[in-house]
Amino acid sequence: MTETKQFPKGMVPLGDSVFNFGCHPGVQCYTLCCRNVDMILYPYDIIRLKSSLGLNSEEFLRRHTTLEKGDNIYFPTVKLRLDEESKACPFLAPHGCSVYSDRPTACRTYPLERAIDRSRNKGAPDEFYFMTNHSYCFGHAEKTIYNVKNWLRNQQLFEHNTMNDLWAEIDTIFAGNPWKGEGVAGEKQQLAFLVCYNIDGFRRVIDQHKLLSQFQLAKEVRRRIALDDGELLKFGFEWLKLFFNKSTSIIKK
Ligand code: SF4
Ligand code: SF4
Numbered sequence: 001m002t003e004t005k006q007f008p009k010g011m012v013p014l015g016d017s018v019f020n021f022g023c024h025p026g027v028q029c030y031t032l033c034c035r036n037v038d039m040i041l042y043p044y045d046i047i048r049l050k051s052s053l054g055l056n057s058e059e060f061l062r063r064h065t066t067l068e069k070g071d072n073i074y075f076p077t078v079k080l081r082l083d084e085e086s087k088a089c090p091f092l093a094p095h096g097c098s099v100y101s102d103r104p105t106a107c108r109t110y111p112l113e114r115a116i117d118r119s120r121n122k123g124a125p126d127e128f129y130f131m132t133n134h135s136y137c138f139g140h141a142e143k144t145i146y147n148v149k150n151w152l153r154n155q156q157l158f159e160h161n162t163m164n165d166l167w168a169e170i171d172t173i174f175a176g177n178p179w180k181g182e183g184v185a186g187e188k189q190q191l192a193f194l195v196c197y198n199i200d201g202f203r204r205v206i207d208q209h210k211l212l213s214q215f216q217l218a219k220e221v222r223r224r225i226a227l228d229d230g231e232l233l234k235f236g237f238e239w240l241k242l243f244f245n246k247s248t249s250i251i252k253k
Contacts, residue, residue, distance in 0.1 A: 013128040022142025034092040039080040043196045044163035045104040052102035057200040075174040108155040195236035
């Protein structure tokens with residue numbers, strides 16, 4: 001029997017259907033959506049943004065983020081800090097986005113919204129996309145036609161979505177309150193925050209404690225981790241799963 005997925009009222013997944021959209025300096029609302037924005041930043045968003053800005057992750061967190069209580073009450077949600085006066089995204093420049101090639105997931109995905117379903121429990125999660133409809137956005141009246149597949153390609157979302165799905169697994173572990181007796185601001189949570197959001201701090205810790213030498217990693221994996229913060233983040237996620245007894249192995253390839 002095929003199970004039919006239920007969605008909240010009014011939300012219809014786009015599936016293969018097509019939609020019109022265009023966002024360019026010619027639209028009358030250009031950059032309007034970069035103001036008064038309430039944006040969650042995921043771990044991989046932070047890696048891309050801090051690299052684009054030439055900042056280390058501590059400095060990026062200090063300057064450009066706030067910590068808030070979100071859906072997961074046992075782990076802080078990291079949000080973009082807006083300019084205090086203009087309430088604009090701090091990366092908005094007169095010509096548009098100053099970090100365009102490294103812009104966060106939310107900016108790439110818009111005007112779509114993504115939901116994932118892990119209930120099948122095997123392999124990649126099922127993903128669904130929905131169309132938003134904000135009256136201020138005139139991009140819907142543009143002529144270019146997309147479907148979800150070519151929107152994802154156009155916005156180069158594959159890497160972000162892959163990394164965000166790995167993060168979602170970790171967030172689910174945190175949502176189960178793995179800190180127990182230590183409370184939510186204890187050492188374990190601080191370590192977990194370091195791994196997920198402060199990749200430069202995590203790199204220092206693994207170097208100081210020679211953490212990588214405790215695992216049998218292929219030479220190529222070690223090389224990638226040494227050169228690439230995204231690869232280190234993937235290692236960090238695997239390490240957290242091991243740490244919280246949710247996995248028995250770490251990075252096989
Ligand atoms: S990162 Fe760029 S696209 Fe996203 S809100 Fe800021 S200025 Fe706009
Ligand atoms: S409101 Fe829509 S069309 Fe206007 S800048 Fe934002 S995404 Fe582009």
